[in-house]
Amino acid sequence: MNLTLKVWRQGGPNHKGKIETYPAEDIPEEASFLEMLDIVNERIITDGGEPIAFDHDCREGICGACSLTINGVPHGRESAITTCQLHMRKFRDGDTIWVEPFRARAFPVLRDLVVDRSAFDRIIEAGGYISARTGSAVDANATPVPKADADEAFEAAACIGCGACVAACKNASAMLFVSAKVKHLGNFPQGQPEAKRRVLAMVRQMDEEGFGNCTNQYECEAVCPKEITAEFIADLNRGYAKASLEETLG
């Protein structure tokens, strides 16, 4: 298939970028979106140009490294997949495809389509951990966990931290990410000792990084490759309110 790409090119963090047009010809339908970019890059290199920089690692939808906003939607229009799992057969011959980085003030562009998502790491450092001993396996039933709680925590833990929620949100809010992390740790007895501190610290860090505020439009859950539900944001809000109240009264 033959396509036209409109790609954001930016030489470095402090460079001014712009959209450039590239032809993507003879692309096999079974290529993934990233493989299509590989093919285009090979041709750019052959012509003596600078290849388009983009993030990738596992290429099987589990690491969260790949990003890209494709025709305005992070990871593209298909639901519940990452860019590396998106295949070219989902496009039509002759299509023009816009490829932009994940846009957020807290995710500055490093080069072309690569953004710095270390803000997420700092949010995790602020409270996304437990202090219970995990070094050696304890008896599986030593701490009983209700099945429903474990299932819900598992759904939250599916978050791969790709940042698509931020990129899709009209306000570049990171609340889906933060809510998933708070949920998956907070749903277990082992996560309780830090529960209150965790929610306050992670939200504080999230705000400091310059993410926006959720306005309950749920673009995040629509693009999340792991289908994390915005119900977790409701839980985060309640948890934060409760922890703040306890802090004020305590």
Next chain:
Amino acid sequence: MPSAASSIVSFYRSSIGKKLVVAITGLGLVAFLFGHMAGNLKVYAGPDKINSYAAWLHSMPALLWAARLGLLACFFGHIVTTVLLVKQNRAARGEVGYAYNATVQASRASRTMIWSGIIILCFVIYHLMHYTMCIGNEYESASYIDAAGRHDVYKMLVDGFSWFPASAFYIVSMALLCWHLSHGFASCFQTLGLRGERSWPLIKAAGYGVAAVIFIGNCSIPISIMAGWVSY
């Protein structure tokens, strides 16, 4: 341990803190809308009922003012906080936005809250000048005293809404208000964390229901007056 005062300040400075303020004040305003509508609907019971209701409200100035101040606090709390949030949200995208913008599921109402809100604010100012402060009209003169010596609210309503532009602006504003509520009502519950898997569809339906009831209830009054069904 941070002091209570500094906790409150950092709560309001936080993203979720501000969202909670918007949700709570929003629900306060919805409660007022219902009370206000219930009072206005007494117009259908005739001049005596609505005039005596208004006189009864004014017979308790302390309570009336307490309610007014609470309402004012909700109103300003809601507006000031949302303006702060919108400013932060605009900045959060960064200097360069998307060249290709797309929306997957965010409703149109949710994307225009600030605009519906601003027009509603203009309406509220006009509405207060029209009926509460009686600016540019004779509603406080002797001809608006009924036979029992009370303020003739009934006559004021009929005269006020007999003027087509006033009724039209009222109806358009109510439509925008309900548009605002179609996103805002359910949104309050999301923000307060009061949503469960089973209750969520009900909450969303309730949001549309509340918006429809307020729209129909309130708009019925100017329509009835213009149609001549309510007159004196």
